[in-house]
Amino acid sequence: MTSTDSAPATTPLWSGKIFDGTWRASGGGTMEVTAPATGEVVATVGVAGAEDVDASVAAARTAQRAWAKLGYDERARVFIKASALLAADPDRIVRWLVPESGSGQGKARFEAGLLIAELNEAAALTSEPYGELLRSSKPRLSAVRRVPLGVVGVISPFNFPAILGLRSVAPALAAGNAVILKPDPRTPVSGGLALAELLAEAGLPEGLLHVLPGGSDVGEALVAHPDVPCISFTGSTPAGRAIGTAAAPLLKKVHLELGGNNALLVLPDADLDAAASAGAWGSFLHQGQICMTAGRHLVHVSQAAEYAAALAAKADALPVGDPTDPANALGPVIDERQRDRIHSIVTRSVEQGAVLAAGGTYDGLFYRPTVLTDVPLDSPAFAEEVFGPVAPVVAYETVDEAIELVNSSEYGLSVSILTGNAFAAWELADRIESGAVHINDQTVDDEAVAPFGGSKASGTGGRFGGRASLDTFSEVQWVTAQAQIERYPF
Structure with a gap:
């Protein structure tokens, strides 16, 4: 027997619940999560509905404004603490990855290591220069700076559920956004609820991260919501095309990380x-x-x-x-x-x-x-x-x-x-x-500091990793200032 045989004996905080900064019941009831290897029920989680998306977006918009005003060191502190907590006890993620996603134990521990690296990189991202001075033909100060998008919607897959959720969640938060995460319904614990538990314990302020397990209706509501200006999706190319089509009339910023051959x-x-x-x-x-x-x-x-x-x-x-x-x-x-x-x-x-x-x-x-x-x-x-x-x-x-x-x-x-x-x-x-x-290496590779993403049908809209994440999860704003009001011939 090992520590990854099944869920812990104690009832987790998130059992039967969704997360909006606090653990609460949802209108959609609950669902059981089963281990593909054995068919055993390993967890019971809350099921979100479209009405939960509305409530979470409203709360996230409010929380995001205060978060964006915090000093970078205060934001960095959350990710540093989360990294330390996970490094001290990687089993808090591994124990769910193994039964829930069918991960081999080596793969699960490798994924936990990727999470630690991602959290460390998110901490570093908070102190990246957020702009640069530009030359101007006028006698003025001209600058470009990066500002948060607001609320970022993240839809993540089942295969590497923890890292493929966190690699959007962490940099989006680091850039000053709030996040609503919809994990794959087959891996809602390792792909979302366990991550929320970790970040909450690390001191992430309430209302900034929402985890809404559920079906396609939750994802569709997130994509269609007018107050979610950015969608980050990792999954199949057909699903990515559908999301891109649905988001296009709303002129959202859409980041699609899709399939490969x-x-x-x-x-x-x-x-x-x-x-x-x-x-x-x-x-x-x-x-x-x-x-x-x-x-x-x-x-x-x-x-x-x-x-x-x-x-x-x-x-x-x-x-x-x-x-x-x-x-x-x-x-x-x-x-x-x-x-x-x-x-x-x-x-x-x-x-x-x-x-x-x-x-x-x-x-x-x-x-x-x-x-x-x-x-x-x-x-x-x-x-x-x-x-x-x-x-x-x-x-x-x-x-x-x-x-x-x-x-x-x-x-x-x-x-x-x-x-x-x-x-x-x-x-x-x-x-x-x-x-x-x-x-002289095989095809499966990713590092938190490297810009990762595909071309052609493998993805569009940005990259994950290092400064590329800042491009993906922020908006560019041009600001100028001059000493006197400019006079014009009118």
């Missing part, structure tokens, strides 16, 4: 054993349920069979099972719908000519890590984002052909180049259409 390019001079290790991590980590997952392995024709065999051996060796057992490297996919979609993509691709080298089977929600070879370019395993533990291997003959294959996807999130000549790969990066290119 990321290429891992193995050049002919790469160490194949090391490449297979990177490829396995990139495709199978957290059951492949990551937007940055390596979805297409492009290997030179002379090495494709050897690489695929090494990758398949690693897939076959990975233990899959209940993630509360530390021996299991991989846990379950999130639900039956996702499992069936993964299996459909695998089966249809095999029917079109792909060869199953490993996996392709499941037990309940536990899908075996899968390797496909000889994958046709028009098969779903190559053309679509699988969002599961599937590694399609495709052979190429020339580097030019490989670059065309990399760029052939509608997505542009993350690309990996594995090679013995890193400088040559750096030059290749100029030809790649992607928000990130990692040389």
Whole structure:
């Protein structure tokens, strides 16, 4: 038994409630949260409705004005305290990530570390210069400064629920905004309520952060609300398109972090054993349920069979099972719908000519890590984002052909180049259409200090990380001042 087997014995503050600065019941009643690995009920949370969105927006607008007037050091203090609390007890998040999202324990602890880094970066963001002096053709002071947007709506996903919520929540708060967070209903604790509990304990003033678990009606109300000028959404590309369409008539600032079908390019001079290790991590980590997952392995024709065999051996060796057992490297996919979609993509691709080298089977929600070879370019395993533990291997003959294959996807999130000549790969990066290119590393990577985001169908509207977060969660205001009132010929 481990501390992550199930929910704590004591009843959490948030049990059966939503958060608006205080823990309270909602008009929508409650819902049970189940562990995908076992079907066990691990928590009961409140269910918000559209009326809760209205109440939260009104309260957030009021609280935000006072928060924006605080000195940067007072705002920073909250994030520093939250970081210290989590560093002292990462299990306060890990204990929910493992059962609720099906995270392996290593992945869950890694995610807790990302939260600590994000909180530290948010503290630093409060003291960033908020503007600059400009030259002017007139005898005056001319400056541009960043001002808060007001209320930021955040809609976060299930896969890395804690960090993909906090990476919007923390910088938005640091920039002087209030935030309304709607976590995925499958992961409302690790994706929202546990974060609210942490920040409240760290001294975040009441009314600045609201956590509203619920269904699509809550997200739709948040997107449509006239007093929420910014929406930050992380999720699938189809859902992002729908949000962008709904927000466009309201002229909202919309930040969309969407899907990916990321290429891992193995050049002919790469160490194949090391490449297979990177490829396995990139495709199978957290059951492949990551937007940055390596979805297409492009290997030179002379090495494709050897690489695929090494990758398949690693897939076959990975233990899959209940993630509360530390021996299991991989846990379950999130639900039956996702499992069936993964299996459909695998089966249809095999029917079109792909060869199953490993996996392709499941037990309940536990899908075996899968390797496909000889994958046709028009098969779903190559053309679509699988969002599961599937590694399609495709052979190429020339580097030019490989670059065309990399760029052939509608997505542009993350690309990996594995090679013995890193400088040559750096030059290749100029030809790649992607928000990130990692040389001699796999595709799954993120740091709180780095600007993260995609191009093409992988996202639009801004970046997460470092100063880029300030651009995303603030507005530019131009201010001028001169000693005398300007006289004009009228």
